[in-house]
Amino acid sequence: MRVAIMGSGGVGGYFGARLAEAGHDVTFIARGEHLAEMQRHGLRVESIEGDLHLAQVKVSDDPSRVGAVDAVLVAVKSWQVAEAARAIRPMIGPDTFVVPLENGVEAADTLAGILGQAHVLDGLCGILAWREGPGHIRHAGVSPFVRFGERDNRRSKRALRLKAAFDQTRGVAAEIPDDIQVAVWSKFLFICAMSGIGSVTRAPIGVTRTLPETRRMIEQLLAEIEAVARARGVALPADAAARALRFIDALPEASTASMQRDIMAGLPSELDAQNGAVVRLGREAGVATPVNAMVHAALLPQERAARHITG
Structure with missing residues (x-):
């Protein structure tokens, strides 16, 4: 599955790394020293679920150079969601879907208002993790999980496809709830x-x-x-x-x-x-x-x- 991670800090860095470790085509969107370190030495994750080091990763500060992907996981801070939605437009193809992993309850509405209802699922995650330094994520608590689904709670092939991708990972539990x-x-x-x-x-x-x-x-x-x-x-x-x-x-x-x-x-x-x-x-x-x-x-x-x- 081709996945883009918009926001590669503790949340995006961890879940993106696990998907990449499982063999999926993951592109991280990052900037500054974090971007530079990932370009030079990859991404390192210290985790209570098992450490990993991706020596080489796909990473860019320009979504327009990535092209259309199957899914975008949005893991920026809540006040950055609208800006992120506008930035990821070049990665949105006809069948691309976007999943917010923010802490609040309004991110999916914001994304849908900019990208269109058809491209947006709702979602959440649980993890205690942060960016320890450039190219370095530390996961220190909570067994990581992601939950996502269609906003009208119908079962969809695209949600099941993303769940199947996460089911192949080490250190992530994925679920499609009955009521998102x-x-x-x-x-x-x-x-x-x-x-x-x-x-x-x-x-x-x-x-x-x-x-x-x-x-x-x-x-x-x-x-x-x-x-x-x-x-x-x-x-x-x-x-x-x-x-x-x-x-x-x-x-x-x-x-x-x-x-x-x-x-x-x-x-x-x-x-x-x-x-x-x-x-x-x-x-x-x-x-x-x-x-x-x-x-x-x-x-x-x-x-x-x-x-x-x-x-």
Whole structure:
């Protein structure tokens, strides 16, 4: 299968490397020092599922030089999705499909608005990974998984083809859920709560899930996210919040979310696509989200500073 990886950091770098290791034709879209190092020495992945080093990889900073592919996995930050969609247009042929692997719940809508509904599936992933350095990905926690499907939940040959490609890999579990929106929001539940609590406290999850005061905040964040999802017609299971909390409790004590790491580094973050989205979508649905609103408001000054927004 011919696959392009748009965004070759911790998420895209890991899943793309596993597909390439399994023999698929993978092209990484990267830039800067990461691009240069991959061109010189390939891509190295340190992983709890087994290390690998691809001595040679296909990598480019120009999607127009790649040509049409079978599938594009979009693994950029949430605020970069619209820009990424415009950039990957040269790789979109008549049968190409695009799968977002972002943390939020709005990426598929953004992609479909630019590329057309027919080219877009919805999707998500689970992994604790980051770019350790140029050409070097570190996977430190969570057994990696990808879940994707047609936005209307019909079974399709193209989704099954992508699942078959991932089934050939080492270190990735792939699934086509019965309801992709339930899957996307179920992941959003825990990552948004984890991102929010970690970003306002600057503490790892092992601390915030143990301290009674911050654990209560996690529970409140989860309850609000769940209420917004249900108000939007997402058929979450009755124990969705409890499942998310169990997942949080099972993470390594030192775990932090990518949004938290970006905020602590003074970088632009996915605040608007996570806690900000809960507030925005809750307002549209008539659902109160006071704890998510507090998290969003508390972090907004730093977010604006990171993006050099004044006034």
